[in-house]
Amino acid sequence: MNGGLAIRLATVGYTYDPKIPAVLRDYSAEVKQGSVFAVLGPNGRGKTTLLKLLLGALKPQHGSITINGQIAFVPQLFQVSFPYRVLDMVLMGRARQIGLFSLPSRQDEAAALEALDRLGLAELAERSFDELSGGQRQLVIFARALASGADILVLDEPTSALDLKNQGTVLEWIARLRKEGLTVIFTTHHPHHAHAVADQALLMFGAEDYVCGAIDAVLTEANLRRLYGMPLRQVSFEFEGRAMETLVPVFTGLRLGTAA
Numbered sequence: 001m002n003g004g005l006a007i008r009l010a011t012v013g014y015t016y017d018p019k020i021p022a023v024l025r026d027y028s029a030e031v032k033q034g035s036v037f038a039v040l041g042p043n044g045r046g047k048t049t050l051l052k053l054l055l056g057a058l059k060p061q062h063g064s065i066t067i068n069g070q071i072a073f074v075p076q077l078f079q080v081s082f083p084y085r086v087l088d089m090v091l092m093g094r095a096r097q098i099g100l101f102s103l104p105s106r107q108d109e110a111a112a113l114e115a116l117d118r119l120g121l122a123e124l125a126e127r128s129f130d131e132l133s134g135g136q137r138q139l140v141i142f143a144r145a146l147a148s149g150a151d152i153l154v155l156d157e158p159t160s161a162l163d164l165k166n167q168g169t170v171l172e173w174i175a176r177l178r179k180e181g182l183t184v185i186f187t188t189h190h191p192h193h194a195h196a197v198a199d200q201a202l203l204m205f206g207a208e209d210y211v212c213g214a215i216d217a218v219l220t221e222a223n224l225r226r227l228y229g230m231p232l233r234q235v236s237f238e239f240e241g242r243a244m245e246t247l248v249p250v251f252t253g254l255r256l257g258t259a260a
């Protein structure tokens with residue numbers, strides 16, 4: 001299955017309201033099956049809108065989107081109005097296998113428990129989802145996507161609510177899923193996260209202004225400076241035994257006083 005295209009965007013345009021400027025105009029990109037694709041851009045630039053278009057929750061007014069495979073989505077914030085058990089939340093990811101009006105089989109339950117276990121969440125299985133912390137919820141919804149058996153995972157800022165250790169866990173998972181042949185698309189505000197795991201990146205500068213390409217070609221100093229409009233700092237980090245260097249934006253407006 002690898003080698004073909006998982007996703008193709010052809011001159012996609014989208015506006016929430018024809019009376020206001022479009023969020024996206026003429027966006028084109030191709031995501032190969034079994035690759036990782038990172039989407040970066042400042043707040044409000046259209047990252048979530050792009051993901052909603054991929055999921056079919058929004059329809060482009062212009063251009064076309066082709067998806068080859070089953071998609072599972074991990075949203076940024078997830079709230080429920082009913083106190084579901086964590087295990088039931090993960091089982092919902094198996095809806096395609098369970099089918100309408102049927103009960104989960106032992107196999108479905110085993111897949112859900114395994115996904116929780118793989119993320120170190122087994123002890124949360126019987127807890128009520130609405131009592132979990134934001135970071136725990138984000139990991140549970142990630143487990144739900146893993147349990148779904150989908151071949152394309154779409155993750156909206158998957159590390160946003162997580163502490164540093166769990167950020168590393170999710171990045172390791174993205175790398176592992178890629179090795180298993182899945183396609184992963186994720187949005188992030190952290191260029192080094194994209195650098196660590198992505199093959200390609202899309203940088204969204206504006207409605208019709210973007211660059212898309214191989215990670216090293218796209219995460220350049222000039223592009224990142226333009227994207228964030230902030231000073232950059234070179235950081236060294238290690239991911240899965242590989243030493244890497246990348247540029248990250250730094251906030252310089254904070255003046256720390258010295259203790260008297």
Ligand SMILES: Nc1ncnc2c1ncn2[C@@H]1O[C@H](COP(=O)(O)OP(=O)(O)OP(=O)(O)O)[C@@H](O)[C@H]1O
Pocket residue numbers: 016023041042043044045046047048049050
């Ligand atoms: N339902 C909506 N109706 C009207 N405008 C919307 C709607 N959702 C988003 N927008 C607008 O579309 C633009 C892009 O929003 P989007 O949520 O896609 O940005 P984003 O890059 O994901 O931002 P963030 O990093 O803050 O999550 C913003 O100007 C936003 O105000």
